[in-house]
Amino acid sequence: MRRFLSLSSGLLAASLAKATSSSYENNLAYSSPSRRHPSLGVPLSHVVKRQAELFTPEEVEFTHGIASGDPYEDSVILWTRLAPTEDSVASEFVPEGVVPVYDGTEGAVPETKAACVEWRIATDEELNNVVDQGRGYTTSDVDYTVKVKKIEAIDVTSDADGVQFEAKGLQPFTTYYYQFNVCDSDKVSLVGRTRTLPARSQKVPRDVNFAVYSCSNYPEGYFNAYANTARKDTIDYVLHLGDYIYEYQDSSHLRTPQPDRETYTLYDYRRRLGTYRTDEDLLTLHSIYPFITVWDDHEVADNSWKNGSHNSEGDVFLKRKEAAVRAYFEWMPLRQVDMDDTLRIWRNFSIGNLADLMMLDTRHYARDLTVVGGIIGIGPGGNIGDVEDVVDDPSRTLMGFNQEAWFYDQLSQSSERGARWRLVGTQVVFSHIGLGIFNNRPFNRDQWDGYLANRDRIYQHLADHSINNTIILAGDSHASWVSDLAWINRRDYNKDTGAGSFGVEFAGTAVSSHSVLGRNFPNFLSKLLSKWLVSANPELQWQDLYYRGYFELSVGYEEVNARFFGIPDPYKRKNDDEILLAEFKVYSGENRLARSPTVGGGVAKAGALKNGKVVSP
Numbered sequence: 001m002r003r004f005l006s007l008s009s010g011l012l013a014a015s016l017a018k019a020t021s022s023s024y025e026n027n028l029a030y031s032s033p034s035r036r037h038p039s040l041g042v043p044l045s046h047v048v049k050r051q052a053e054l055f056t057p058e059e060v061e062f063t064h065g066i067a068s069g070d071p072y073e074d075s076v077i078l079w080t081r082l083a084p085t086e087d088s089v090a091s092e093f094v095p096e097g098v099v100p101v102y103d104g105t106e107g108a109v110p111e112t113k114a115a116c117v118e119w120r121i122a123t124d125e126e127l128n129n130v131v132d133q134g135r136g137y138t139t140s141d142v143d144y145t146v147k148v149k150k151i152e153a154i155d156v157t158s159d160a161d162g163v164q165f166e167a168k169g170l171q172p173f174t175t176y177y178y179q180f181n182v183c184d185s186d187k188v189s190l191v192g193r194t195r196t197l198p199a200r201s202q203k204v205p206r207d208v209n210f211a212v213y214s215c216s217n218y219p220e221g222y223f224n225a226y227a228n229t230a231r232k233d234t235i236d237y238v239l240h241l242g243d244y245i246y247e248y249q250d251s252s253h254l255r256t257p258q259p260d261r262e263t264y265t266l267y268d269y270r271r272r273l274g275t276y277r278t279d280e281d282l283l284t285l286h287s288i289y290p291f292i293t294v295w296d297d298h299e300v301a302d303n304s305w306k307n308g309s310h311n312s313e314g315d316v317f318l319k320r321k322e323a324a325v326r327a328y329f330e331w332m333p334l335r336q337v338d339m340d341d342t343l344r345i346w347r348n349f350s351i352g353n354l355a356d357l358m359m360l361d362t363r364h365y366a367r368d369l370t371v372v373g374g375i376i377g378i379g380p381g382g383n384i385g386d387v388e389d390v391v392d393d394p395s396r397t398l399m400g401f402n403q404e405a406w407f408y409d410q411l412s413q414s415s416e417r418g419a420r421w422r423l424v425g426t427q428v429v430f431s432h433i434g435l436g437i438f439n440n441r442p443f444n445r446d447q448w449d450g451y452l453a454n455r456d457r458i459y460q461h462l463a464d465h466s467i468n469n470t471i472i473l474a475g476d477s478h479a480s481w482v483s484d485l486a487w488i489n490r491r492d493y494n495k496d497t498g499a500g501s502f503g504v505e506f507a508g509t510a511v512s513s514h515s516v517l518g519r520n521f522p523n524f525l526s527k528l529l530s531k532w533l534v535s536a537n538p539e540l541q542w543q544d545l546y547y548r549g550y551f552e553l554s555v556g557y558e559e560v561n562a563r564f565f566g567i568p569d570p571y572k573r574k575n576d577d578e579i580l581l582a583e584f585k586v587y588s589g590e591n592r593l594a595r596s597p598t599v600g601g602g603v604a605k606a607g608a609l610k611n612g613k614v615v616s617p
């Protein structure tokens with residue numbers, strides 16, 4: 001493509017516009033989050049017409065590594081960023097009405113050049129057996145991000161014997177390797193590794209393994225939890241349940257994320273995501289596993305709901321949210337599954353006939369008023385009273401009725417098709433968590449405990465349709481909670497045997513975000529509190545406040561295993577220490593946690609364990 005640079009610029013512009021519009025469309029960043037939404041689309045025809053020339057290979061770099069995500073049985077999203085600078089595009093602009101093409105207004109430097117990128121995906125690490133490849137363009141309009149999926153199957157090629165064959169996309173449950181390069185040059189990215197999902201109807205030949213994360217706070221701690229999974233290299237896919245970034249200013253800890261202020265504008269969110277994607281442990285994990293992500297509040301703002309957050313509301317909040325959403329879709333390797341739905345991130349993944357994974361958005365799509373102000377709405381400036389007034393209102397929803405209807409359909413369809421497990425990724429803790437005082441009042445109305453009717457409708461659906469083997473995965477709370485899914489006061493539940501439970505919830509702690517009762521809080525006091533909570537809540541089987549970390553989930557036909565790992569001290573140093581804190585099993589058809597002593601020998605190394613003992617690590 002560099003040869004075009006010798007042409008006259010007028011002819012060049014016309015040639016490029018004509019020759020490359022389809023290649024621009026190959027870059028999904030232009031249609032994320034929604035090409036057809038008036039305030040979130042980029043008018044691609046304007047972008048194409050404006051481009052006068054291409055960056056030379058010397059002018060651009062792969063500034064933020066590579067990533068893959070949202071695997072299907074025949075395709076996967078590949079991501080990179082090819083840019084003239086590590087910094088994000090300096091736009092103070094916040095989407096309003098039709099998004100204008102980037103034209104250098106408001107202090108930014110106009111940029112008329114495009115970057116041309118090619119990619120290949122192959123079955124071998126040396127990239128000899130290429131099964132798909134393509135070419136695309138990126139510009140300042142999308143912060144030079146590149147997002148592609150299987151676009152152009154190779155029409156016809158030859159094998160070693162000269163036999164012609166046609167490549168038809170990726171094979172299920174198969175490892176692939178991929179690489180980007182600057183068009184017509186040998187400037188290349190790292191080689192990445194990724195994996196497709198098992199085919200929907202396929203009997204999966206072995207357990208499928210996940211690492212599950214939430215709440216990765218760059219200034220507060222090192223991402224040792226990411227590094228350990230990369231080092232062990234024993235899983236298939238990474239799930240991140242939100243708070244992948246934090247929006248607030250923090251220059252008081254280990255490292256200062258850019259920009260050094262709270263994020264409001266499109267530039268702010270792009271730059272913040274870019275800062276996180278300089279962490280080498282996160283980059284390594286992205287380069288070897290496909291991620292499946294959903295956002296929580298801090299991808300936009302603390303304790304956000306559909307129309308506001310802890311510290312912003314009205315138009316300020318809504319513009320901020322649109323900027324955050326747009327940056328998220330540019331920077332994260334995820335699919336937009338519905339081009340007509342502005343904020344839809346909730347989506348389903350079929351994992352053979354072993355499981356369906358439903359990733360929910362309980363935060364930004366349609367969440368009704370949550371607790372803001374004070375501390376989770378309590379204390380001066382808090383709105384806890386307003387929320388308590390409506391907490392059991394039947395019209396109240398955490399998911400939005402559109403998503404609720406979809407979710408109930410997914411649960412039923414998954415059960416009817418005979419998928420063995422239903423895995424549900426949700427941001428906030430689902431189970432009732434009472435304080436043990438004031439009639440066991442819930443301690444955090446920002447979780448499902450603040451949206452009782454929505455939770456009741458889920459239990460009702462599971463009951464009405466006899467849906468078994470449901471496992472909920474949650475994050476958000478910066479602590480670990482393992483519970484039976486007990487519909488307290490609505491269906492009998494035996495805490496000793498688990499009889500009456502609908503399934504199991506595994507809620508994991510943070511990668512590095514502190515828990516008020518963890519960091520700088522003596523472990524023995526954390527344990528006492530855990531003991532109190534476990535005894536106050538019959539369905540809560542294990543709880544720990546002290547450790548940062550993650551959990552691994554192994555899904556097989558006969559059982560699901562969860563292993564919770566604690567990172568001793570991510571606050572001060574990078575290291576590979578981790579402690580296996582507790583292990584749990586769920587046997588198919590039992591809809592409850594297996595009881596001790598089958599569970600990890602009936603021993604945990606932190607927090608408090610019902611029906612078992614806790615020993616020092």
Ligand SMILES: [Fe+2]
Pocket residue numbers: 214215243298476477478510513
């Ligand atoms: Fe968090």
